[in-house]
Amino acid sequence: MTRPRRAPARGCYHQTVDQPRKARTYLLVLLFIALRGFGNLLLAFGTKRLPAALNAHPSAYLQAMADPAVAAGIGMLIFSLFTRMALLSIADLSFVLPVTAVGYVLAAALGKVFLHEEVTAIRWLAAFLIFGGTALVGSTPQNTTKEALSK
């Protein structure tokens, strides 16, 4: 006679099944933030050292793309778009939006370190608010749609 198999306790089930997906979600968040931050930095660095200002003429943009820093920046931003898509395939939109907003803070920090831009006290307060909000959203389940809950 076989004994009926007991379903795992809810907490255990979530720990064993959801842990790898959670880790994957945060890995994609980090990758996206890094790619977006450094992509924008390279783009800003590349366009700032161009001899002429960009105008509406397409040739100016094509010329800009020939710059290695601009080309690398565009490549990183395209890769960041794919990373965000992969993220949206496993996490809620209302989770992804605030969590990836840490990128705004990274952009300010990279601007200060590499482009020597000024970061005022108000901007540090903004960074604190963004970190706080991100931590709060990060503590909620990353996927709450009906499909995810029924799995």
Added chain:
Amino acid sequence: MKWLLVAITVAATALSDLLQSYELKRAGEQSVSARGIARLAVTVARRRYLILSIVCLAFSFFAFMALVQSQPLSFAVPASAGSFILETLAARLLLREQVGPRRAAGTLLVLGGIILLAR
């Protein structure tokens, strides 16, 4: 004219994100390995909602560029961050995501941070 550009930026960003979130959940889990990116590119090319989302993204990008060309960044960034609220509401109502008090409060904190960052 500036509010029209803000409206286009916010609406196009929100629509693009909603379409991506909806369609990518239907397409299944995606990855960013070399094979995963190739598969994702094929998925995007085959699904009309994803193609439409890329078109919306382009509209949002050019509208934002036009906005920052004519307005200070300290106006353009917080004004376009309004898409946060629109998208969270739409995610709740259209995508049936559970936006509880913690997530809503976190989103509002982030929005406040973005508005301050642009000052």
